[in-house]
Amino acid sequence: EPVDNMHAYLSVLESRNEMLGEYVVKCLHTYGICVIDNFLGETKGLSILSEVKALHNTDKMTSGELVNRSHGSNAQRIRDDLITWVDGREPGCSNIQFLISSMDAVILKCTRKLKKCTINGRTKAMVACYPGPSTGYLRHVDNPNKDGRAITCIYYLNKDWDSKVDGGTLHIYPENESRIASIEPTFDRLLFFWSDRRNPHEVMPTAKTRYAITVWYYDAVERKQAVEKFTENQKPA
Numbered sequence: 001e002p003v004d005n006m007h008a009y010l011s012v013l014e015s016r017n018e019m020l021g022e023y024v025v026k027c028l029h030t031y032g033i034c035v036i037d038n039f040l041g042e043t044k045g046l047s048i049l050s051e052v053k054a055l056h057n058t059d060k061m062t063s064g065e066l067v068n069r070s071h072g073s074n075a076q077r078i079r080d081d082l083i084t085w086v087d088g089r090e091p092g093c094s095n096i097q098f099l100i101s102s103m104d105a106v107i108l109k110c111t112r113k114l115k116k117c118t119i120n121g122r123t124k125a126m127v128a129c130y131p132g133p134s135t136g137y138l139r140h141v142d143n144p145n146k147d148g149r150a151i152t153c154i155y156y157l158n159k160d161w162d163s164k165v166d167g168g169t170l171h172i173y174p175e176n177e178s179r180i181a182s183i184e185p186t187f188d189r190l191l192f193f194w195s196d197r198r199n200p201h202e203v204m205p206t207a208k209t210r211y212a213i214t215v216w217y218y219d220a221v222e223r224k225q226a227v228e229k230f231t232e233n234q235k236p237a
C-alpha cells in the first residue's frame, strides 16, 4: 500500500542518515574533512542544478567580491564568484530547499556525537557561481575570528567536471598535516570541513562555470558569544 511504501521509504532514509552521520563524525574527528558522493542521486541533483542555473540566468547573483582593501586603488581581486543567499522558500527554489533539509538531516545525526561542538543553527544557503573563466578564491579561512561558524557544508553541481582541463579544484591545507586535500567540485558531491583555522583552503582558477551551494552550521556556544560581542560593540558609547 502507498502508506506502507512511504513508511518503508522514510525508515530507509532515516537509517541512511544515521549511517551518513556516523561517517561524517568519524571523518571530521580524524581528518577535519568529509566527502560524500552521490548524496541525492542524478534526478534530484539535476533539478537542483536547473534551479541554480535559473538564479544565475535571471541575474539573481551578485558579486561576492571581497576586494583586498589594504591595496587601495589597485585592489587585488581575491575572488570573483557570484553569489546569492536563499532560505529555500523563494519561488523556484523548492529543490534547493530539499537539499538544505537533506544537509540538516545529516547534521542532526552528527550533533550529539561531535566532541567539543554543539550544532544549533545555520546560515541560509549561499548559492555560488564561479563564472568560467574565473580567478577562483585565494587561500583563506572561512571563520578565522570565532564568528560562530563551526562546519562548512558545500554541495557541488558540476556535471562531467575534469579538473585537469577545467581547474576549479578546492585545495584544503589542514593544519598539522603535511598533505593537501584536493577536492574536485563534481556533481552531487557533498563536502564537510571545520570552518575555523584548522582548514585554510582555496579555489583554483576555473576555465568554465562552476556551481556550488554552501551552508555554514553554527556552534551554539561560539555563536552566542559572537552575537553578544557584536551587540555589545553596537551599543552607543
Ligand SMILES: COc1ccc2cc(-c3cnc(C(=O)NCC(=O)O)c(O)c3)ccc2c1
Binding pocket: 064, 081, 083, 126, 128, 137, 142, 154, 170, 185, 201, 202, 203, 212
Ligand atoms: C559578507 O558577505 C559575504 C558574502 C559571501 C561570502 C562568501 C564567502 C565564501 C567563502 N568560501 C568559499 C569557498 O571556500 N568555496 C570553496 C568551493 O567553492 O569549493 C566561497 O566560495 C565563498 C565568504 C564570505 C562571504 C561574505
Ligand SMILES: [Mn+2]
Binding pocket: 140, 141, 142, 201
Ligand atoms: Mn571558504
